[in-house]
Amino acid sequence: MSSGVIEWVGTLVLLGGxxxxxxxxxxxxxxxxxxxxxxxxxxxxxxFNVALDFYPFLLGAVLGYALFWxxxxxxxxxxxxxxxxxxxxxxxxxxxxxxxAVALPFIVLIASSTALAFILTQPSENRRELKLPFGPxxxxxxxxTFIGLNFI
Numbered sequence: 001m002s003s004g005v006i007e008w009v010g011t012l013v014l015l016g017g018x019x020x021x022x023x024x025x026x027x028x029x030x031x032x033x034x035x036x037x038x039x040x041x042x043x044x045x046x047x048f049n050v051a052l053d054f055y056p057f058l059l060g061a062v063l064g065y066a067l068f069w070x071x072x073x074x075x076x077x078x079x080x081x082x083x084x085x086x087x088x089x090x091x092x093x094x095x096x097x098x099x100x101a102v103a104l105p106f107i108v109l110i111a112s113s114t115a116l117a118f119i120l121t122q123p124s125e126n127r128r129e130l131k132l133p134f135g136p137x138x139x140x141x142x143x144x145t146f147i148g149l150n151f152i
Contacts (some may be wrong), residue, residue: 006049010050011147025136031088063101064096068088069086094142107145115143117138120136
């Protein structure tokens with residue numbers, strides 16, 4: 001298989017997986033481990049074969065998970081309730097595996113900005129009680145970042 005075909009197949013796998021995870025999270029507030037872990041593994045395999053330097057992607061997966069695990073744990077300790085889920089940490093690890101460590105701030109910025117924009121479109125009396133899955137916004141951040149890094 002030529003390099004261009006591998007890149008397009010990889011892109012379709014990533015975008016399809018992100019779409020699937022977004023729909024599941026929006027409906028169930030869950031990001032299933034088999035899907036998130038598979039996308040991490042496939043992203044690392046993809047970049048091992050496509051990228052000149054594999055280590056930024058391995059580091060991205062580790063740092064992505066560690067970053068959101070830390071935020072999740074600190075929030076629970078301070079607020080005594082869940083904020084982020086562990087699935088969100090795994091999904092950010094997906095972003096790191098596919099886009100690299102340097103892309104993590106962009107992914108989080110895009111995800112947070114779009115989630116905030118969505119919240120601000122809701123009636124003000126409903127915002128305080130709004131339970132919002134973060135996965136679809138995180139998936140959008142990963143997709144936009146991956147496309148920006150690889151096709152623009």
